[in-house]
Amino acid sequence: MKLPPFEYLEPSTVPEALSMLDAYRDKVQIIAGGTEVVNRLKLRLIRPDYVMNIKKLRDLEGIVEHEQSIIIGANVSVKEIRDSSLLQDKYKAIAEAAFQVAAPPLANMGTIGGNILQNTRCLFYNQSEIVLKGLDVCHKRGGASCLAVKGGKRCFSVYQGDMAPALIAFDAQCVLEKSGSRRTIPIMALFTGQGVQPFSQENNELLTGIIIPKQNRAYGSAYRKLRVRGSMDYPLASAAALLALGADGRFAAGRLVIGASGPAPKVVDRVSAALLGKLPEEADLKAAADMAYELSEGVDNLVLPGDYRKKMVRVFAQRALQGARTDMKRGM
């Protein structure tokens, strides 16, 4: 499939990139690894006037350890995250998520920034122009109907990124820069929860880095996902868990995040209070996984039935919690 026409921008510094974004705003599409954007271009889901390649911005590279945090540049490839011994050791859920992103050649190309900012997906949206011509125009394409949920008043497209749930489990933040200013927000705040426009990023902002705070007590983490082909698919249900233990051997904190369960990752809020002060026993992990089930959204808009995916959220949430318990280690 051919790409549509566009003009190409290739800034060599971050200020240059920010000034291009300021000038072109909604007319520009940022590209880094290309694994997501090139497909969206080919399907004509986007038709930008300009494509701006940020892959040559050296300031967006590197995984750097600081006293209180780890900073990952937005251009760091999924492969680099997967292969980082620091992340494998201390941030297992993040390394596990990277290991399960697509297949190795796509992990070589894709970046963490691009993975976080991948758009929501739906069987009635991620199709070629020819197929879409035969369908009603849905919310995601600017229409007023939902083809997945008959009579649906909103877009039920699904966020299928692997990295974001794992990063959110660690309460990671992201740095958004624009000409003259920068802001740091929790990654969770990057999501609007709306399928039509999933991100709160402004049209002249560039995601430049991810900040992951260090843990100061015994903790463990894990990421688990359901997919049809173990080799390369997007998650159809996923969960990231972070568990922390106090000196008394009881839970001091618990954080469970589910993915592929709606237009944004979801923090299962009740898990933290439910686990606090409890011994790390199976019944409590199961109860926490039940809370994930209640929060998940099972819609028939991906390759497996919605009710099955919803049930699998519970299964994979429990597995992620079990994995986090197994990964338990001392604070950094």
Place this chain on the structure above:
Amino acid sequence: MKEMKRYSLTLTVNNETHEVVAPPNRTLLEVLREDLHLTGTKEGCGEGACGSCTVLVDGQPVRSCLTLAVAMEGRKITTIEGLAQGGRLHPIQAAFVEHHAIQCGFCSPGMILTAYALLNENPNPGEAEIRRAISGNVCRCTGYAKIVKAVQSLAGEGR
């Protein structure tokens, strides 16, 4: 939209320098096949799922169907045509022939380049590592067993 600007690109493919003039919406796959006539690189799905368009960029397997040619200046590109030297098959190609790891042959360029990158990074991979490395390359003929055997036959050989 006005007519797209065309870029004069200097691409290094299989250790040779090529001058190509292309608009920015040309993929590396299109430039390799249509401009440089290096048709060993195949187009399968065109959306990054099948792996038949795999080439090496700076030694790493990537999908050429998802790669903009204009972004490839200064990078070292290797296609299947770059492996055989002096009319002799590369040992990985020879192993694929030897182990009957080729049937229709459509996935073979991508498979062989992926195996080449794996063996460069890890000269002695186990079966699980081989299967993981080629997990992004779809083969509809062989069931993968003979491909894995061909790569395994080279483990520990150091080339």
